[in-house]
Amino acid sequence: MGSAPLGGKAHALGMLAGVALDAVFADPRRGHPVALFGTAAAALERRTYGDTRAAGAVHVVLCVGSVALLGAAASRSRNPWARGAVSAAATWAVLGGTTLGREGAAMADFLEAGDLAGARGRLPHLCGRDPSHLEEAGLARATVESVAENTSDAVVAPLVWGAVAGVPGLLAYRAVNTLDAMVGHRNARYERFGWAAARLDDVANAVPARLTGLLAALGAPLVGGSARRAAAVLGRDGHRHPSPNAGRCEAAFAGALDVTLGGVNVYGTRTEHRPEMGDGPRPSAADIRRSVRLARAVGFAAAGIAVLVALRG
Template identity: 80%
Template sequence: MLAGIVADAVLGDPRRGHPVALFGRAAAALERRVYGDARPTGVGYVALCVGPVALLGVAVTGVGNRVGNPLLRGAVSAVATWAVLGGTTLGREGVAMAEFLEADDLAGARGRLSHLCGRDPSPLGSAELARATVESIAENTSDAVVAPLFWGAVAGVPGLLAYRAVNTLDAMVGHRNARYERFGWAAARLDDVANFVPARITGLLTVLCAPLAGGSVRQAAGVLRRDGHRHPSPNAGRCEAAFAGALDVTLGGTNVYGDRVEHRPEMGDGPKPSVGDIRRSVRLARAVGLAAAGLAVLAASRRARGRSRCLPRW
């Protein structure tokens, strides 16, 4: 797992042939074949997508255990960890947005925003682009870093792969619109369950790391406790509220997604994010990711030692 974390830090995501992108294309092809405007159809779709991925993780782990080669088992865990992590790419996208806005290149920033979230960038000015970036970094610190590490520590390679499949499906079909309100229900709810604990870990780690971004632990904790439950998402609000408190900004407001408009409660006590807050949010996200990596490696090593003590000695 540690080797996979280092690989993500050094390499990031490849431009072509990323395993998650390949899964996404396969899931999109399956959707075209089985789509139906009903919850049971969506449940079956999720099972057909996530089940084989989880079974692949179980099979690969089983082969590694039967072979008995620790280097092979380690290599499998490292590749799986690298494939599901997105922290380095998240940070790079945040820095890219900061550079566009620092250069007053609104066209470039609007074109880049789709790498972080699905909001309509066309009407957004510099301040709203900064807010969208900070909110996306906060939420994706959980989705792309803390959550996969959590499930890797809890369930090994099957946990890593299954979580990334669930989260990818949520990004694809877990939308509240005419097409996916019922078909995407299962993907959205399963993602909520998978992220329930990781989002709260992200909130707590953000509070503890607040001084590294020039913030206050006390203030971040206060905003998290007061505002974390106000977001329409049961998980994203914990991350965004903690970031709002740690950065001393106010997040939330009106977001436009194509023809859909969402009015989200405001979280935090400071001003709206400015361009300068983007780099601070990236620094905070990296600190949270590093702390989560340390905890995950420690938990995984303890789990492995416990498993080895339970094995029969011949």
């Protein structure tokens, strides 16, 4: 294999630096670039909203297209140091693995201390599930499921898109995922307007979610699990989840941790009955900590793969 073009090396090393920045600094409490994008997207929605799929598609094109163009413009410099710095900043901005791990650890702390009120108050940092009536087992399950799914959404997927599409891929993916969280809901307002954002997010996460599942299965021995069992649960249960992507992540984590995920979830006035995945007991606070360790291992493995792919680009 020949040496990678200078631009590819700069981007690859920049992505590696961005992973390191996320590991050290995590997400800023104020002024996060993703939050600023969300504010701008919400302002634009007031002008683009219409109860049609076409209006939602226009909204997605404007939001995602603008950040992709911004990424392309920012990474055009011929100076490899400048290109690497832009890649590092963009990678840090779109990754959320360290913050995800800290939120999971905080939930484990609350549950181990018997502080259900604190855990219920903290859960919205991880997911949109109604925590008001959840007990320890339900809170632990919600946390493990969120860690599993967000390992793909907040770590593996942006790295995949950064590896194959550079800085525009990093920023565009995070825009797609953020729009899905904002408007991709099945409710009266967004049933049609949010359709494009939700479907594009499904497409963008198809490969990363399956890579997450594979890496989680391979990493099972790192958390006392069996790679063979995790792979079996992934193959048996991954497709049973209502999400075409989240199920792959959750099933692999269930198998790797030897726990059972899935069941009844309450989101405000909406109740969902999800198929169970895995064969073990319901997760506990200790399993939350194991899920965080597994997520961290998956993230580092994905970073290594992404850097190698970018070097070949």
